[in-house]
Amino acid sequence: MRDKSIQAKGICKRYKSLFGSAKTVLKGISLDVDKGEIFGLLGPNGSGKTTLISIFSTLIYPEEGSLSILGLNARRDRGEIRKIINISTAKPNFPWSLTVRENLIHYGMLYGLYGSNLKRTVEDQIDAFELGEYRDVKFENLSTGLKQRLSLAKSMLNRPRILFLDEPTTGLDPDMSARTRDLIQRIHEEEEISVIISTHYMPEAELLCDRIAFLRKGEVAALDTPQNLKNHLGLGEKVRITYRGQADLESLRRMEGVLGINSKPGMMIWPVEKEAGGQADGKVEILIDRHEDSLDRILKSFQDGRILDIDIEEPDLEDVFIELAR
Amino acid sequence: MNWRGEMNKYLASAYKNWVISRRNVFTLFELFFWPLVNLLSIGLLTRFLMVDESMVSFLLVGSIALTILQVAQMDVAYVLLFDMWSKSIKNTFIAPVHSRHLIFGSLFFGIMRGSVVFAILASVSFYLFGFKFQAGGFIPPLIFLAGVFAMAAIIGITVCISILTFGQKADVAAWSLSGLILLFSGIYYPVDVLPPFLQAVARAIPLTYFLEYYRSVFIPGPHHLIVGLSLAALYLLLGLILFDRAIDRARRTGILLWLSE
DSSP states (O other), rough: OOOOEEEEEEEEEEEEESSSEEEEEEEEEEEETTTTTEEEEEEESSHHHHHHHHHTTTTTOEEEEEEEEEEEEEOHHHHHHHHHHEOOOHHHOOOOOOBBBHHHHHHHHHTTTTHHHHHHHHHHHHTTOOGOOOGBBGGSSSHHHHHHHHHHHHHHOOOOEEEESTTTTTOHHHHHHHHHHHHHHHHHHHHHEEEEEEEEEEEHHHHHSSEEEEEEEEEEEEEEEEEHHHHHHHHHEEEEEEEEOOOOHHHHHTTTTTOOTSSTTSBBBBBOOEEEEEEEEEEEEEEEHHHHHHHHHHOOOOTEEEEEEEEEEEOOOOHHHHHHHO | OHHHHHHHHHHHHHHHHHHHHHHHHHHHHHIIIIHHHHHOOOOOOHHHHHHHOHHHHHHHHHHHHHHHHHHHHHHHHHHHHHHHHTTTTTHHHHHSOOHHHHHHHHHHHHHHHHHHHHHHHHHHHHHHHHHOTTTOOOOHHHHHHHHHHHHHHHHHHHHHHHHHHHGGHHHHHHHHHHHHHHHTSSSSOOOSSSHHHHHHHHHTTTTHHHHHHHHHHSOOOOOOOOHHEEEEEEEHHHHHHHHHHHHHHHHHHHHHTTTTT
16 A cells, blocks of 8 residues: 555535634545645535645644644644645735745745755745746736746745645646646656645646546545546547448447437537538547447448548546536 | 754744835834824923923833834734735745744844834934933833833734734724723823723733833832733733634634635
8 A cells, every 4th residue: 555645534624604604615525645646636616625725734624534644643743744745825925025035035934944055945946946037026026927936936945745736827828837737747756745736727637637536515526547537437438420421320329339329419410511522421429438349330330431530539537527517 | 943943933024024114115104204203292292381301201201112012013913914915824824833933023023123213212302302211221221122012012912813813804903902002001191090990901001010110210109010020921921822722713714714815
């Protein structure tokens, strides 16, 4: 069994209003994160991702449940845990009138860095996150992307063994998002740390995460590798065939391995699109369970015509997200 | 962690307050403009009323106490106010720091600023109004300053507790609490002139005793410095315990998250 970075069992969290009404945000979350793993937390808005990351990082406390961080008890050893974790949050905020360098010095001091070690660590982070040009720029004058990079730089000041990233690419343009993902991968590889990342972006989760937990209404709806999530949910693969001439679409509908024909209106069969040389061109989109097994049989349905183009598309996490968020 | 690392955890808050203060034009108003306006107003009033030298000292001690207390208590409160205004409070409380690091670090900066203000006001009041702050030697003003700074820490902690308990709206406390304390502790008058129930309140405020002690240098009379020192120590200890509890509560209620959004 692999060593665990995080072991959470039955984590519950309720927020109470001033007038006494309570809103349950997390309902008995149980999950483990392996050491050195990039673990994703996905879910729609309000599913509890930020609350769960905040509990894992000991910023807030749960009402119920047990939590162990790198073998330390999260109730008893909070001080020790905070020395070896760090967080970069969505919409990063720092004291406005402090420059990039001053912010890093301030937070470095809060982590107990001093003297030449503090100076070297701050300079290392400025270099690592390509902030040299902006070292003397006040936080309030930084772009969203630079603020995010500063937040990541701050999160590495204490060389954490677990890094929490709460929606690290929210609000960034595509180029900056890609660069941020590269940075995260580089941090993970170079520092050999566990990374727990919450995100709305499925391609990001698919690209970065070893495993993913889908949260829905404060519960874990699914937890597995991205590939297994796609396989186990039976979302199937899309085969798009453009053909000329005849196709036996009726037998195609009844074929073993073909999923859900006509189950989603507008998805399965296009009407004849155009006339070309006296013969009709048609397009059909077929949802199948595994194309390796059923593709041969599907192609036989088109033996009376001519196949012009085949396109096979695997389901992506977006599909999984939509399925699980229902 | 060795002592230098631990020391830097304290100094982190002082560093932040220092950088923010030196970039803020209102710092000049806090350090020079308002203190001098207050001091000159009271000093000129004593001229108009033609009070004797000891009464001038009595009133100027109140004016100086008011200014130093406000400057220093704001520095302690700023430790959370700056974080709350910039919505960065999450970053502070995810770090391995205790309430004592935050409070004493910012108090250290408050003492520095308060001492500068005292030096300016003592000099100006000497040249313009003949007030000799060291009339009884250097010990009385040092004890007086220590008392004012202790009171500033207590008020600052109370403001921090209010922020963590009531959220953003609590910053009103930062601006008004010291005014109330000064009113009750006899800033320009002996507490005997207060209604009886307010005298009881005044006797529960350490600053009352430090004012009486320092004024006794200029107008000989009884004072109860030990009571003031004891109360200050008790309130400081109690404040730190309650601040820890407020942090703990803010983590349980999730207010730390809301203050960052």
